Amino acid sequence: MDHLSTFAGGAPWFVGWGTLALINAALAQGKNRSGLLWFLLSLLCGPFATLLLVLLPKVRSKMF
Known part of the structure; x- marks a missing residue:
């Protein structure tokens, strides 16, 4: 059960890092x-x- 709490605690970082990557791609x-x-x-x-x-x-x- 301890590994689940570690994953859940890291989920906001995972989402934030992925969102930043999408923003950087658009930029x-x-x-x-x-x-x-x-x-x-x-x-x-x-x-x-x-x-x-x-x-x-x-x-x-x-320019061509």
Whole structure:
């Protein structure tokens, strides 16, 4: 039974981390960057990926 209380206590962190990854993916797409790449990076790095993404400039789109 003890392992269930540990999982339940960690559930808010799991949901928050996943939500942050989704937000970062949307933010990345707004800066013309890969949403999938930043989603995966955010799952690993969390708030540090957010900070890096906010500080990076927007990528210029190529004109044909």
